[in-house]
Amino acid sequence: xxxxxxxxxxxxxxxxxxxxxxxxxxxxxxxxxxxxxxxxxxxxxxxxxxxxxxxxxxxxxxxxxxxxxxxxxxxxxxxxxxxxxxxxxxxxxxxxxxxxxxxx
Amino acid sequence: xxxxxxxxxxxxxxxxxxxxxxxxxxxxxxxxxxxxxxxxxxxxxxxxxxxxxxxxxxxxxxxxxxxxxxxxxxxxxxxxxxxxxxxxxxxxxxxxxxxxxxxx
DNA sequence: ATAATAGGCAACTAAATGGTTGCATGTCAA
DNA sequence: TTGACATGCAACCATTTAGTTGCCTATTAT
Numbered sequence: 001x002x003x004x005x006x007x008x009x010x011x012x013x014x015x016x017x018x019x020x021x022x023x024x025x026x027x028x029x030x031x032x033x034x035x036x037x038x039x040x041x042x043x044x045x046x047x048x049x050x051x052x053x054x055x056x057x058x059x060x061x062x063x064x065x066x067x068x069x070x071x072x073x074x075x076x077x078x079x080x081x082x083x084x085x086x087x088x089x090x091x092x093x094x095x096x097x098x099x100x101x102x103x104x
Numbered sequence: 105x106x107x108x109x110x111x112x113x114x115x116x117x118x119x120x121x122x123x124x125x126x127x128x129x130x131x132x133x134x135x136x137x138x139x140x141x142x143x144x145x146x147x148x149x150x151x152x153x154x155x156x157x158x159x160x161x162x163x164x165x166x167x168x169x170x171x172x173x174x175x176x177x178x179x180x181x182x183x184x185x186x187x188x189x190x191x192x193x194x195x196x197x198x199x200x201x202x203x204x205x206x207x208x
Numbered sequence: 209a210t211a212a213t214a215g216g217c218a219a220c221t222a223a224a225t226g227g228t229t230g231c232a233t234g235t236c237a238a
Numbered sequence: 239t240t241g242a243c244a245t246g247c248a249a250c251c252a253t254t255t256a257g258t259t260g261c262c263t264a265t266t267a268t
Contacts, residue, residue, distance in 0.1 A: 002115050009113035010226085011106050014184075021188060028245065041227055043246075062235040062244050070188045077189070080118075081181040084125060084174045114256085132215065145257055147216075166214045166265040 001079070004072045007052035012037065013045045017054060020068040027063045105183070108176045111156035116141065117149045121158060124172040131167045 007013055016031060032042045046066060049055040053072050058065045111117055120135060136146045150170060153159040157176050162169045 005115075005118070006113050009109050011109075012226085014109070017188075038228065039245080040229085044226075064245065068188075073185055073188045077181055077185040081177055081185065084121075084172075084177045085181070116256085133213090142258065143215080144259085148256075168215065
């Protein structure tokens with residue numbers, strides 16, 4: 001879980017996920033296209049995404065195809081975000097109550 | 105958005121959010137309790153959470169009360185995670201198809 | 209008034225991070 | 239088979255980050 005959060009913390013990596021979401025199965029060079037970064041930097045980012053299981057790769061000859069794995073993202077939603085959704089209204093109303101108490 | 109992702113990337117900060125979720129409105133010293141970290145380190149973490157708007161504070165005399173703001177977490181769910189949920193099945197089936205094609 | 213309590217500020221350090229360059233390897237096409 | 243193309247590996251660098259220590263300020267209670 002921690003690896004996933006850390007992987008998602010970087011805007012370049014989130015953008016790579018976005019690109020794979022738009023078109024799955026891209027090669028390394030395709031993913032480099034238009035990025036202000038060397039290929040090696042992109043390789044590192046993809047390595048981190050792969051280690052976090054957010055991306056799966058597939059060798060096809062001399063090309064390496066990258067596929068988005070949406071499962072960990074989904075798990076963050078289920079196991080982490082939903083926990084804070086419950087009680088959201090309660091938390092807000094409590095905050096409001098406290099804020100109003102300020103001027104007492 | 106980037107600030108929120110970065111704030112959530114650290115396990116200590118997520119644990120602070122968990123603790124506020126369990127009991128809202130804690131003071132700095134209460135939040136330090138049981139953590140293997142100095143008070144100053146916790147202050148920094150809370151500062152980052154506050155900058156990301158995940159925590160709101162309220163001075164009450166010499167105490168500083170910390171309140172969880174669940175809105176940014178909710179937004180991550182809405183604006184970011186949901187995007188990858190749509191087409192999740194499609195992505196997985198495509199990946200499966202490609203994996204099966206491996207042995208051709 | 210004074211001591212204890214709650215918190216703030218700033219300088220410093222070690223390690224992690226994001227990026228680079230240079231070179232090596234493996235695969236495909238002519 | 240030889241050159242071009244796609245990727246891999248490793249060393250290096252600058253900046254950010256997570257944490258520390260030391261000291262200062264403000265509020266409360268005796």
